[in-house]
Amino acid sequence: MSLRPAFVIHRVSEITLDWLKKENAKGLLIDIDNTLTPYHSEKLPDDILNWLEMLVSEGIPFIPYSNARAYRIDNFCKRFNIKNPGIAVKPLNLQLGKILKQIGIPKKNLLLIGDQVFTDSLAGKFAGLRVVLVDPVSTAEFPATKVMRKIEHLVGRHRWKFDRIDR
Numbered sequence: 254m255s256l257r258p259a260f261v262i263h264r265v266s267e268i269t270l271d272w273l274k275k276e277n278a279k280g281l282l283i284d285i286d287n288t289l290t291p292y293h294s295e296k297l298p299d300d301i302l303n304w305l306e307m308l309v310s311e312g313i314p315f316i317p318y319s320n321a322r323a324y325r326i327d328n329f330c331k332r333f334n335i336k337n338p339g340i341a342v343k344p345l346n347l348q349l350g351k352i353l354k355q356i357g358i359p360k361k362n363l364l365l366i367g368d369q370v371f372t373d374s375l376a377g378k379f380a381g382l383r384v385v386l387v388d389p390v391s392t393a394e395f396p397a398t399k400v401m402r403k404i405e406h407l408v409g410r411h412r413w414k415f416d417r418i419d420r
């Protein structure tokens with residue numbers, strides 16, 4: 254079984270409205286740490302903040318799908334006026350049923366976006382959701398994540414070609 258997700262890109266902000274339409278994606282479950290914000294930071298880089306604001310103004314719903322600490326998820330939700338779905342517990346997807354209900358969109362019209370193979374990508378495989386894997390926003394990470402990066406290398410993540418999303 255290949256662990257390669259449906260799509261591999263550099264950064265969430267590459268994702269365009271046209272591409273979402275083309276992929277029939279109507280809602281997004283998005284990891285927070287190192288997908289949207291750098292490690293140990295709640296500051297959204299400008300391009301990513303603009304991208305999230307574009308989603309809001311275009312009415313594309315998104316929900317954090319994160320294993321981060323509760324307060325980080327909570328702060329993100331408050332900022333974008335989203336009901337806090339709780340900690341995702343990826344790749345086990347313990348909250349997925351609740352989150353699917355909250356977003357109210359069928360799985361086939363959702364994308365799960367994240368930066369890690371063994372949490373985000375695997376969660377998508379288990380759940381039957383298409384995954385968009387992005388490069389981590391920062392190189393600083395939890396010690397455990399650094400170990401996972403070595404394992405990601407072993408499964409060949411560095412050989413996965415990037416998918417082109419035209420702007």
Ligand SMILES: [Mg+2]
Pocket residue numbers: 284285286287288367368369
């Ligand atoms: Mg992450």
